[in-house]
Amino acid sequence: MLIPIEGVLSKDEVRQFREQLAAAPWEDGLKTAGTLARAVKRNQQLADGSPLAVELGNRILRKLGNNPLFISAALPSRIYPPKFNRYADGGTYGAHVDSAVMQVPGSSVSVRSDLSATLFLAEPDEYDGGELEIEGPFGIQAAKLEAGDMVLYPSSSLHRVMPVTRGARIASFMWIQSMVQNDSSRTLLFDLDQAIQGMSGVVPPDDERLLKLTAVYHNLLRQWAQP
Numbered sequence: 001m002l003i004p005i006e007g008v009l010s011k012d013e014v015r016q017f018r019e020q021l022a023a024a025p026w027e028d029g030l031k032t033a034g035t036l037a038r039a040v041k042r043n044q045q046l047a048d049g050s051p052l053a054v055e056l057g058n059r060i061l062r063k064l065g066n067n068p069l070f071i072s073a074a075l076p077s078r079i080y081p082p083k084f085n086r087y088a089d090g091g092t093y094g095a096h097v098d099s100a101v102m103q104v105p106g107s108s109v110s111v112r113s114d115l116s117a118t119l120f121l122a123e124p125d126e127y128d129g130g131e132l133e134i135e136g137p138f139g140i141q142a143a144k145l146e147a148g149d150m151v152l153y154p155s156s157s158l159h160r161v162m163p164v165t166r167g168a169r170i171a172s173f174m175w176i177q178s179m180v181q182n183d184s185s186r187t188l189l190f191d192l193d194q195a196i197q198g199m200s201g202v203v204p205p206d207d208e209r210l211l212k213l214t215a216v217y218h219n220l221l222r223q224w225a226q227p
Protein backbone atom coordinates (compact mmCIF):
# COMPACT_ATOMS: atom_id res chain seq x y z
CA MET A 1 0.00 0.00 0.00
CA LEU A 2 1.17 3.51 -0.81
CA ILE A 3 0.77 5.84 2.20
CA PRO A 4 1.14 9.62 1.93
CA ILE A 5 2.24 11.43 5.10
CA GLU A 6 1.59 15.15 4.84
CA GLY A 7 3.61 17.85 6.55
CA VAL A 8 6.59 15.78 7.76
CA LEU A 9 8.46 19.08 7.40
CA SER A 10 6.80 22.50 7.67
CA LYS A 11 7.13 24.92 4.75
CA ASP A 12 9.57 26.91 6.88
CA GLU A 13 11.71 23.82 7.47
CA VAL A 14 11.59 23.01 3.74
CA ARG A 15 12.84 26.55 3.02
CA GLN A 16 15.78 26.05 5.41
CA PHE A 17 16.60 22.64 3.87
CA ARG A 18 16.47 24.09 0.37
CA GLU A 19 18.79 26.98 1.30
CA GLN A 20 21.35 24.51 2.61
CA LEU A 21 20.93 22.10 -0.30
CA ALA A 22 21.30 24.87 -2.91
CA ALA A 23 25.02 25.09 -2.12
CA ALA A 24 25.46 21.34 -1.57
CA PRO A 25 28.24 19.27 -3.19
CA TRP A 26 25.97 17.09 -5.37
CA GLU A 27 27.66 14.00 -6.85
CA ASP A 28 26.77 11.74 -9.76
CA GLY A 29 24.20 9.17 -8.52
CA LEU A 30 25.99 6.47 -10.53
CA LYS A 31 28.59 6.35 -7.74
CA THR A 32 26.19 4.34 -5.60
CA ALA A 33 24.34 2.47 -8.34
CA GLY A 34 24.53 -1.32 -8.44
CA THR A 35 25.15 -3.20 -11.69
CA LEU A 36 21.51 -3.15 -12.85
CA ALA A 37 20.78 0.41 -11.66
CA ARG A 38 23.71 1.80 -13.67
CA ALA A 39 21.71 1.32 -16.85
CA VAL A 40 18.66 3.29 -15.63
CA LYS A 41 19.87 5.83 -13.03
CA ARG A 42 20.52 9.46 -14.06
CA ASN A 43 20.53 11.75 -11.06
CA GLN A 44 22.67 13.43 -8.43
CA GLN A 45 23.03 12.59 -4.75
CA LEU A 46 24.74 13.88 -1.63
CA ALA A 47 27.55 11.60 -0.47
CA ASP A 48 26.58 9.35 2.46
CA GLY A 49 28.21 10.69 5.58
CA SER A 50 28.74 14.20 4.19
CA PRO A 51 28.21 16.69 7.06
CA LEU A 52 25.17 18.27 5.40
CA ALA A 53 23.50 14.90 4.69
CA VAL A 54 24.09 13.83 8.30
CA GLU A 55 22.74 17.11 9.76
CA LEU A 56 19.63 17.26 7.58
CA GLY A 57 19.09 13.48 7.84
CA ASN A 58 19.09 13.68 11.64
CA ARG A 59 16.56 16.53 11.53
CA ILE A 60 14.28 14.35 9.40
CA LEU A 61 14.70 11.37 11.75
CA ARG A 62 13.77 13.53 14.76
CA LYS A 63 10.63 14.74 12.97
CA LEU A 64 9.65 11.19 11.98
CA GLY A 65 10.15 9.96 15.54
CA ASN A 66 7.45 12.43 16.64
CA ASN A 67 5.05 11.78 13.76
CA PRO A 68 2.18 9.51 14.94
CA LEU A 69 1.01 8.71 11.38
CA PHE A 70 4.52 7.64 10.34
CA ILE A 71 4.95 5.48 13.46
CA SER A 72 1.53 3.90 12.95
CA ALA A 73 2.16 3.17 9.25
CA ALA A 74 5.81 2.06 9.41
CA LEU A 75 6.24 0.60 12.93
CA PRO A 76 9.94 1.29 12.42
CA SER A 77 12.71 -0.67 14.09
CA ARG A 78 15.63 0.74 12.05
CA ILE A 79 15.90 3.52 9.49
CA TYR A 80 18.72 3.83 6.99
CA PRO A 81 20.18 7.35 7.38
CA PRO A 82 18.18 9.60 5.00
CA LYS A 83 19.83 10.28 1.65
CA PHE A 84 19.28 13.23 -0.69
CA ASN A 85 18.86 13.32 -4.45
CA ARG A 86 18.31 15.78 -7.27
CA TYR A 87 16.95 15.21 -10.77
CA ALA A 88 17.23 17.88 -13.52
CA ASP A 89 17.94 18.11 -17.26
CA GLY A 90 16.06 14.90 -18.10
CA GLY A 91 17.29 13.16 -14.93
CA THR A 92 15.42 9.93 -14.23
CA TYR A 93 15.62 6.61 -12.40
CA GLY A 94 14.16 3.76 -14.45
CA ALA A 95 12.22 0.79 -13.09
CA HIS A 96 14.06 -1.00 -10.30
CA VAL A 97 13.59 -2.76 -6.96
CA ASP A 98 15.64 -1.57 -3.99
CA SER A 99 18.23 -3.90 -2.48
CA ALA A 100 16.82 -6.09 0.28
CA VAL A 101 19.53 -5.53 2.89
CA MET A 102 21.70 -2.45 3.17
CA GLN A 103 24.72 -1.93 5.32
CA VAL A 104 24.82 1.48 6.99
CA PRO A 105 28.12 3.06 5.83
CA GLY A 106 30.74 3.31 8.55
CA SER A 107 28.95 0.88 10.88
CA SER A 108 28.26 -2.81 11.29
CA VAL A 109 24.49 -2.22 11.27
CA SER A 110 22.40 -3.37 8.35
CA VAL A 111 18.84 -2.45 7.53
CA ARG A 112 16.37 -4.77 5.80
CA SER A 113 14.31 -2.62 3.45
CA ASP A 114 10.65 -3.32 4.23
CA LEU A 115 9.47 0.18 3.32
CA SER A 116 10.93 2.82 1.02
CA ALA A 117 10.17 6.49 1.53
CA THR A 118 10.53 9.66 -0.52
CA LEU A 119 10.24 13.03 1.22
CA PHE A 120 9.60 15.70 -1.41
CA LEU A 121 11.63 18.91 -0.98
CA ALA A 122 10.53 20.75 -4.15
CA GLU A 123 6.99 21.95 -4.88
CA PRO A 124 5.28 20.13 -7.78
CA ASP A 125 5.09 23.34 -9.85
CA GLU A 126 8.87 23.83 -9.68
CA TYR A 127 9.47 20.97 -12.14
CA ASP A 128 7.83 18.98 -14.94
CA GLY A 129 7.88 15.18 -14.75
CA GLY A 130 9.59 13.58 -11.78
CA GLU A 131 6.57 11.49 -10.72
CA LEU A 132 7.49 8.52 -8.54
CA GLU A 133 5.61 5.64 -10.17
CA ILE A 134 5.03 2.57 -8.01
CA GLU A 135 3.68 -0.75 -9.28
CA GLY A 136 1.26 -2.45 -6.95
CA PRO A 137 -1.52 -5.06 -7.03
CA PHE A 138 -3.96 -2.52 -8.52
CA GLY A 139 -1.63 -1.18 -11.20
CA ILE A 140 0.70 1.81 -11.27
CA GLN A 141 0.22 4.65 -8.78
CA ALA A 142 2.06 7.95 -9.20
CA ALA A 143 3.22 10.25 -6.40
CA LYS A 144 4.29 13.86 -6.88
CA LEU A 145 3.62 15.45 -3.52
CA GLU A 146 3.95 18.92 -2.03
CA ALA A 147 7.28 19.90 -0.51
CA GLY A 148 7.40 18.59 3.07
CA ASP A 149 5.17 15.56 2.33
CA MET A 150 6.42 11.97 2.27
CA VAL A 151 5.23 8.82 0.54
CA LEU A 152 5.80 5.36 2.03
CA TYR A 153 5.63 2.23 -0.16
CA PRO A 154 6.65 -1.42 0.11
CA SER A 155 10.30 -1.85 -0.88
CA SER A 156 9.30 -5.01 -2.72
CA SER A 157 7.53 -2.94 -5.39
CA LEU A 158 8.98 -2.06 -8.76
CA HIS A 159 9.26 1.74 -8.95
CA ARG A 160 10.71 4.48 -11.15
CA VAL A 161 11.19 8.26 -11.24
CA MET A 162 9.96 9.80 -14.50
CA PRO A 163 12.33 12.14 -16.40
CA VAL A 164 12.44 15.72 -15.09
CA THR A 165 12.11 17.88 -18.21
CA ARG A 166 11.97 21.34 -16.52
CA GLY A 167 13.35 22.62 -13.23
CA ALA A 168 14.77 20.36 -10.54
CA ARG A 169 13.22 17.70 -8.31
CA ILE A 170 14.94 17.61 -4.91
CA ALA A 171 14.07 14.95 -2.36
CA SER A 172 15.25 12.92 0.57
CA PHE A 173 14.77 9.15 0.48
CA MET A 174 15.33 6.34 2.95
CA TRP A 175 14.61 2.72 3.77
CA ILE A 176 12.86 1.43 6.84
CA GLN A 177 13.07 -1.93 8.56
CA SER A 178 9.73 -2.44 10.23
CA MET A 179 9.00 -4.33 13.44
CA VAL A 180 6.33 -6.06 11.31
CA GLN A 181 8.03 -7.43 8.21
CA ASN A 182 4.91 -8.71 6.48
CA ASP A 183 3.30 -5.95 4.44
CA SER A 184 -0.30 -7.15 4.77
CA SER A 185 0.01 -7.70 8.56
CA ARG A 186 1.47 -4.19 8.92
CA THR A 187 -1.35 -2.78 6.78
CA LEU A 188 -3.98 -4.51 8.97
CA LEU A 189 -2.41 -2.99 12.10
CA PHE A 190 -2.32 0.44 10.44
CA ASP A 191 -6.01 0.24 9.45
CA LEU A 192 -6.98 -0.94 12.96
CA ASP A 193 -4.93 1.79 14.63
CA GLN A 194 -6.41 4.48 12.39
CA ALA A 195 -9.94 3.23 13.12
CA ILE A 196 -9.20 3.30 16.89
CA GLN A 197 -7.74 6.82 16.62
CA GLY A 198 -10.85 7.91 14.70
CA MET A 199 -13.14 6.50 17.43
CA SER A 200 -11.27 7.97 20.35
CA GLY A 201 -12.56 11.47 19.63
CA VAL A 202 -16.13 10.17 19.44
CA VAL A 203 -16.53 7.80 22.42
CA PRO A 204 -15.26 8.33 26.00
CA PRO A 205 -11.71 7.03 26.63
CA ASP A 206 -12.99 4.31 29.00
CA ASP A 207 -15.52 2.97 26.47
CA GLU A 208 -15.37 -0.83 26.70
CA ARG A 209 -15.47 -1.40 22.94
CA LEU A 210 -12.56 1.01 22.48
CA LEU A 211 -10.60 -0.80 25.22
CA LYS A 212 -11.26 -4.17 23.54
CA LEU A 213 -10.13 -2.93 20.13
CA THR A 214 -7.02 -1.37 21.67
CA ALA A 215 -6.23 -4.68 23.39
CA VAL A 216 -6.66 -6.51 20.05
CA TYR A 217 -4.24 -4.04 18.43
CA HIS A 218 -1.56 -4.55 21.06
CA ASN A 219 -2.04 -8.30 21.20
CA LEU A 220 -1.67 -8.62 17.41
CA LEU A 221 1.42 -6.39 17.57
CA ARG A 222 2.79 -8.60 20.36
CA GLN A 223 2.38 -11.66 18.11
CA TRP A 224 3.83 -10.08 14.98
CA ALA A 225 6.47 -7.60 16.14
CA GLN A 226 10.18 -8.32 16.03
CA PRO A 227 11.51 -5.17 17.72
Ligand SMILES: O=C(O)CCC(=O)C(=O)O
Pocket residue numbers: 085093098118132159161171173
Ligand atom coordinates in the same frame (compact mmCIF):
# COMPACT_ATOMS: atom_id res chain seq x y z
O1 LIG B 1 13.85 9.73 -5.87
C1 LIG B 1 12.98 8.96 -5.47
O2 LIG B 1 11.83 9.32 -5.21
C2 LIG B 1 13.27 7.48 -5.30
C3 LIG B 1 14.72 7.12 -5.45
C4 LIG B 1 14.90 5.65 -5.53
O3 LIG B 1 14.01 4.92 -5.90
C5 LIG B 1 16.18 5.06 -5.14
O4 LIG B 1 17.18 5.79 -4.96
O5 LIG B 1 16.23 3.82 -5.00
Ligand SMILES: [Fe+2]
Pocket residue numbers: 096097098116159
Ligand atom coordinates in the same frame (compact mmCIF):
# COMPACT_ATOMS: atom_id res chain seq x y z
FE1 LIG C 1 14.44 2.91 -5.40
